[in-house]
Amino acid sequence: MKIAIEGCCHGHLDEIYGSLKLLEQRDNCKIDLLLICGDFQAVRNQADLRCMSVPLKYQRLGQFWKYYSGKAKAPYLTIFIGGNHEASNHLWELYHGGWVCENIYYLGHAGVINYKGLRIGGVSGIFKHGDYKRGHYEKFPYNPSELRSAYHVREYDVRKLLQIRKPMDVFLSHDWPQGIEHCGDLAQLLREKSFLSDDIRSKTLGSPPSKDLLLKLKPDYWFSAHLHVRYPAVVDHDKSAQKNVLKAGDGDATSGVTKFLSLDKCMPRRQFLQVVDIPSSKSNDEELRYDLEWLAITKALHPYLSLNRESTPLPTDEEMQSMIEQEMMFLNMQVDMDELDLKIPKNFEATCEVYDKS
Numbered sequence: 001m002k003i004a005i006e007g008c009c010h011g012h013l014d015e016i017y018g019s020l021k022l023l024e025q026r027d028n029c030k031i032d033l034l035l036i037c038g039d040f041q042a043v044r045n046q047a048d049l050r051c052m053s054v055p056l057k058y059q060r061l062g063q064f065w066k067y068y069s070g071k072a073k074a075p076y077l078t079i080f081i082g083g084n085h086e087a088s089n090h091l092w093e094l095y096h097g098g099w100v101c102e103n104i105y106y107l108g109h110a111g112v113i114n115y116k117g118l119r120i121g122g123v124s125g126i127f128k129h130g131d132y133k134r135g136h137y138e139k140f141p142y143n144p145s146e147l148r149s150a151y152h153v154r155e156y157d158v159r160k161l162l163q164i165r166k167p168m169d170v171f172l173s174h175d176w177p178q179g180i181e182h183c184g185d186l187a188q189l190l191r192e193k194s195f196l197s198d199d200i201r202s203k204t205l206g207s208p209p210s211k212d213l214l215l216k217l218k219p220d221y222w223f224s225a226h227l228h229v230r231y232p233a234v235v236d237h238d239k240s241a242q243k244n245v246l247k248a249g250d251g252d253a254t255s256g257v258t259k260f261l262s263l264d265k266c267m268p269r270r271q272f273l274q275v276v277d278i279p280s281s282k283s284n285d286e287e288l289r290y291d292l293e294w295l296a297i298t299k300a301l302h303p304y305l306s307l308n309r310e311s312t313p314l315p316t317d318e319e320m321q322s323m324i325e326q327e328m329m330f331l332n333m334q335v336d337m338d339e340l341d342l343k344i345p346k347n348f349e350a351t352c353e354v355y356d357k358s
Helices: 013-027 064-069 088-092 144-149 155-162 186-192 194-201 208-217 237-243 292-304 317-336
Strands: 002-006 033-036 078-080 098-101 104-106 110-115 118-123 170-173 221-224 231-236 257-262 273-277 288-290
Touching (some): 013 273, 064 098, 118 208, 155 208, 155 292, 170 208, 186 194, 208 237, 231 237, 288 292, 292 317
Parallel strands (some): 002 033, 033 078, 078 104, 118 170, 221 257
Antiparallel strands (some): 002 273, 110 118, 110 288
């Protein structure tokens, strides 16, 4: 299965889809799926634009409104996560994930779904130490501080992902896992982005929670964006497990490694797209499907979702696993009795006024 990976979208859907069509014509191939690694900017109207943390000179309505209104349709099934420049009011409506328009699916603040036998997970936002242990307290209309904190990753969402036990094929994050820069050509990275040297030296580049997720989930592929540079790397989990730090591997995806790739933003002469061939076990299934284990995790831990500034204390991992196992038993019983359909319904509905150019 051919999966296209996009770095930061910044609302340039027309250019991304146009590039994929040109690529298909040039290489005589078919793209099955597009994954976008954040800064998607699902801006429906000017009110959404005011809910996005972007300097005034960079505020642009973008092209998403055309897809939301039905004036355009995404020609490729598209899955995306949030970054640090999003219409947070819109994405909060789909905290657990859902369709933002026809054929474009948001993974949620954290989520796992299945497509053609592939298990695809992701976490939205970026890491900020001061907000990590807070609840999801931000409410529209946002004050200037909440406008930024709304897209900061929370421990609650990461702890849910850390409960996953079954193998993960693909994982998306906006910012990089901490330490991943040491698993690729660091000298080349610094030639392109020399300003990163201080953060690398002080070990503050990247997200510590994403590093924990990478070491725990060990996906075959991990895709990111945020730093506006193409950067491939390979993590050897056998070496990394010894000291709980990321160690470089040899690129063999069958021997306990993760292939990492970060891409640039969608702009001319930038490396913002890459097509990856990933084997798929269910090539005829064109539907997105809910992930049974993730449903169990979400249901078991929903009582601990805090909508206040202070987070709700979480149980131990052992207690959480016991709760999740009970939910899994119940869900499996529902599947066996044909009372639970894991196919994600194509039930997009517009929830607000759409931008009108006139």
